[in-house]
Structure formats: C-alpha cells, structure tokens
Amino acid sequence: MTKVFERYGASWLCILPLALVIVPFFLAPMLVVAAASFLEGDGFGGIIASPTLANYAGLFSARLTLDLYLQTIKFTILTWAFSLLLGFFIAYFLVFHVRNQLLAIGLFLLCTVPFWTSNIIRMISWIPLLGKEGLINQAAMGVGLTNQPMEFLLFSSFAVVVAYVHQLTIFMIVPIFNSMARIDKRVVEAALDAGASRFDIMRLIIVPMSKSGIALGSIFVVSIVMGDFFVIKVMSGGGSASVVGAFYEDISVLQYPPAAASAVVLTLVVMGLVAAILRTVDIRKEIAP
C-alpha cells in the first residue's frame, strides 16, 4: 500500500482539486438523476422510493422518442456539416493565408464577437434579416426573384440550422485552428516541392493533419446541439421539437422520473457519438503533443 502511494501519490494529489469539484457538482447529481430514473413519481413532483423500469418502458415504447431523436440528429448532422465546412476554411484562411500574425489574432478575435452578447439577442437579431418583412425577403422581392416573401426563412428548420451554425462555428474554428497552426509550414512546402497542387495539399496534408482538431470541434458541436432545446424552440417557432425539449416539458409538469430516464438515455447516446468520433483520432496527441 505504501509502495502504491509512493508511486502514485503525487498524481493523486494533482487530480484532487479537480475531483473536489467534479465529484460533488457533477458526478453526484448525475448519480441522483440516474437513481431517480429507476424510481416512481407521485405525480406532484415527489419521488417514491420504489424501484421500477416503467420510466424506460414508457420511453422506449413511445413512437415520439424515435421521432425526437431523428429530428435532433438531423439538426445535429446539418449543423455539424455546415459548421465544419465554415470552420475548416476560416481556420485554413487564418493559418495559411494571413501572413501577419497580429492580423490573424485580430481576425480570430473577430470570430468571437457574436459571443459578446447573449444567445437570445443573437437569435432575435436574425428576425430583421430572415423575417417576412426582413432584409433578405425585401431584397429578393426588390430585384424580382420572388413576388411574395419566402416563408421558409424564419421559424423553420432552415432558421434553426442557421442559428446553430452561427452559434457553433467558433467551436469548430478554435480546435481546427489550433491543430492547423501546429502544421510545420515546411511540410506544406515539401509537398509543394514534390509537385502537389493546392487541392492535393489540402487533401493529403492539411486535412489529415487537422484531423484531431476536426474531431474535437465535432465533439463540441454534436454534444451541444444534441443537448439543446432552446434554439430549436425559438427558431422553429414551435414547429420542431427536440429530445431535451421533450423532457423539459416533463419537468415543467413535475414528472421527474420520466425526465430523468430521458436524460440518462440522451447521455448514453451522446457518449456513444463522442466515442465514435474519438475512435477516428488519437486525441491524446492533441492535448499533449
């Protein structure tokens, strides 16, 4: 025992402060939720200490569950694809095309400007742009593209994806920027020397070498969209629902155990997705190169 302590004592001490935060404020509540999901509710916000699988049975037997997951996954995939596309090329531009480092840092900070205000303001600010009387519709009608306002722009799935991409692209930019910035410029030059075209360099050098950044960004985007209900609620105008939105409803009518079961299932699904992403890349390389 003393030998074990001698060997690992220092590392245990190192993780102690983090554990002091994680255990009471993260792990314990998670366990409470997990426990609650196997208990009965009294219908008035109370929990009765009698074990049951009814919460899960109800969840898995409802057709709604699958629909909700499909819808949420649809938004997740769309948001992931667009934010990846944008994030990758913005990071590429910042790393490989902006020669002046000060300018690169300035532009990088510019990407964070949307975060200087609240999420609600950010979403509301889409209304004057996408709304029926909004800038885009008026412009489209002005130049004669359409003769009536396009309805799909606001309070629609389109609007949800726009808001998500707007909100989450930065989570792609940062890790991809980080891994791209570590690419030795001489490696790119060596590829050029070997006769690689711009496209070859992108395909054979930059993308594979930014893989860990792409994976990290994907984890951020996927887990945020999967766990969100607010953007869907506001931007779809109530037209679309989400997994979290559904169990938020449960909570508001004091149905805690079914909500807990939903939360456990969602957590497992997201963990599965993250695990799948991590399989494609050695994330340790990114954290400790």
Next chain:
Amino acid sequence: MTRAKGDIELAGVCKTYDGEVMAVEGVNLKIPDGAYCCLLGPSGCGKTTILRMIAGHEDPTDGEIVIGGDNVVGLPPVARRTAMMFQSYALFPHLTVRDNIAFALRVRGQSKAERYAAVDRLMDKVRLTELADRLPAQLSGGQQQRVALARAAITEPRVLLLDEPLSALDEQLRIQMRQELRRMQRELGITFVHVTHTQLEAIALADIVVVMEKGKIRQAGPARDVYAYPKDRYVAEFLGGQNVLAGRVESVNGSSIVVASPQLRGIEVPLRKGVAASAGGDVEFAVRRDEVELVRPGVTTLSPSVASVNSRVTAVEYQGSFVKVMLDAVPGQEFVAYVPERKFFDDPLAIGDLVLATWPSQSARLLD
C-alpha cells in the same frame, strides 16, 4: 533518355523582402553539372535564400537563375526538375516511410502498384526496406535523413537542394551521414547544392565551396583553395585554420614586402597578384596554424627565410592528432599553433612559457 543537364548559373541575383534590406545582393555563381556545391556562411548570410530561389520557393527580386540552359525564374519546383531536402527534413508526420517517399509520385497520378514498385526499389537501394511501414516519429535522426533524401530523389531530379541536412544530427552521426550524402551524390550523378554553417562539413564534402557574408559571395572555389588560400580576412577567419595578422608596410622589395606593427618586427610577406601594397600602407596577412612552429627563445638561430614573433603560451588543448597551443602574440587576438602531437611531447610547453612562433616567410599569405 539523355539525362538533363543540371548545371546552375546565377546571374546578378538579388533578393529583398522589404525593399530595403538586401538578403541576397548581386550574386553570380556557376555550378557545373554533377558538382557538389556547399554554400557556407553564418546564419542570416543569405545562403538559404539562394537555395530557396534555386528551388523555386522564393522568387528573386532581380537577376536570372539558369538550370541546364533554361531560365527557371517563375517556374514551379516540378518544372525546374529540382528537389529540396528541408531543414529538419519536414517529413509528412502522418504518412509511413513508404508513403512519404511515394508522395511525389502520388501527386503525379501514378497508381498505387506503380509507385510502390518504384519506392520499394529505391528503399532497397538506400537500406530503408525494413522501416517502410514506420511513421517518421518512430525513426532516429539518421533514418529520418535517409527517408528525406529518398523522398527528394524519387523523382530523379537534376538538382538536389539540401538545407542544413546534417544540423539535426549528433556529431558522430553527422560525420557518418556526411559520407552517405557524398556517396549518394556520386551514385545519382546529379548536382547537389548544400547549405551549411559548418566549415568542416563544407570542406569535407564539396567540390565547390561558396563562402558568403551578408548576402554576398566572398569567395568561391574548390575546398582546398578556399581553406588554404583565403582571399580576405573574413574567409580566413570563417574557415579557420589561419592566424590573421595586421601591420604596416615598411618596405616593398621585389616579390615581397616587409610588415611591422607594435608586436611584429620585420616580417617578410610574399606579394600576391592583384593585391596592392605600398610602403606606409596597412595590410593583413594570414599564416596557417599548422605552419607555425614554436621554438624556445635562444635555443637555435633562425634562418633568415623564417619569420618569427615573440609570445607567451596562454592555453594548451590536446586534440589527439595534434596539440592546439594558444599564444598572446597579438594582444586581444587569437594566435594559434597546431603542433603535431609527437613533436609537442618531445618538449612539452606549459602555460606561461615564452616561445618564438615561427613560420616560413614564403607560406604567409597576403589578404585583400
């Protein structure tokens, strides 16, 4: 197929990055086909810039670069048929050794079977076969260098450009890989241009050594010419192996001059073609460190064809095959004698001993 000629000619090549400071200034240089050329100089002297301009990674601000008779300015590296080996190798970290070497063939659109066949042949030749499936991070420095060399050679370039190829290696390996480079160059029979700041590396390898300073060529020629017959003080000091002395011309008599300074008395130095020296003018001359012979004062009478200067031993360093004896002949300046080991230990000198540093007058070399 007759092999394309790999002779290089730089004519009036200039490079400036900001329009003010010249990184390379009016460089003229001819490198014959199949030569091993070393660009030698301290960091920031423009040697790497010249290499990058030959490679096509940098465009000259002015001047022409001709390879095999074609002006290549503005052409991409592939069209020049040059290949570059980068400092610290710049191997693709995510590709195996085989794929690293095959990269150039891959982007030329060769099929996997075709390019792997070519790569395997080359890997066999440079003894990399057993490393084929490793990643660069799993290789030692020397192995990485061989991979980088193979990657550059796979396209059969007519010119291979090497940017400090040995600087990432430790001393022993460096000497070993130095030989390997030379062997490769002879086998491939192509022009090598090698940038280094290590003079030993340059003179050991090169057919032509180009000594540079501040964007200009100070001297270019065969290794022995540059080492043994330096043109000026800069070359003499950078290449080492020489003591540089300065003084005033006392008299000019026929084929030699007599130089004096507070420390030097009546030193005879042969005149050199193209170097002007008149009585009363200041001159500099070099004396090879291994030409300097140390004698204890008053032991023998010196022949009149031998120059000498009084000094005191300040330090002694054993170097194995010779002993490096440092003297205070000229205050504030190095004056060193390389004494053959056996000779030194016949009558070992100690720090503080008074000696007469002597050398045959004819061996002194007047500098520009």
